[in-house]
Amino acid sequence: MKQMEVTIMGQSYLLGCPEGGEAALQKAVARVDKEMCAIRDAGRIKARERIAVLAALNLAYSLTEVGASPAAGDAAEAGAGDSGTSAGQLPAPDLETLMKRLDEALVQDGQLL
Numbered sequence: 233m234k235q236m237e238v239t240i241m242g243q244s245y246l247l248g249c250p251e252g253g254e255a256a257l258q259k260a261v262a263r264v265d266k267e268m269c270a271i272r273d274a275g276r277i278k279a280r281e282r283i284a285v286l287a288a289l290n291l292a293y294s295l296t297e298v299g300a301s302p303a304a305g306d307a308a309e310a311g312a313g314d315s316g317t318s319a320g321q322l323p324a325p326d327l328e329t330l331m332k333r334l335d336e337a338l339v340q341d342g343q344l345l
Contacts, residue, residue, distance in 0.1 A: 241268045241280070267291060289333065 233248045238261045249257045267287040277283055 240265045241272060241283070243280075263291065 235246055236249045237244055237246050267290055268283050271283045271286050
């Protein structure tokens, strides 16, 4: 397994990558970085961990709603950050709804300790 150094939201990470998977990993890193930076730049959330969870929820929601096929992922990426909708595209998830879900999940997690 090959190792690649990538940067997400200004921080470097060393990730394992199967041979031949470099381009796919770079594409995934770019999507995660774009999503996390957009959340950070909105200015409401400062904690890197919360930004990462919201970005993960946004990306998972996009995959769930649009479909997990590579072509659907490309369509979702093309519409990322676009508040409007077009044919075959769903609206971006409501940030307030995702933040509420995150807060509920974190409260439940705190109760486990």
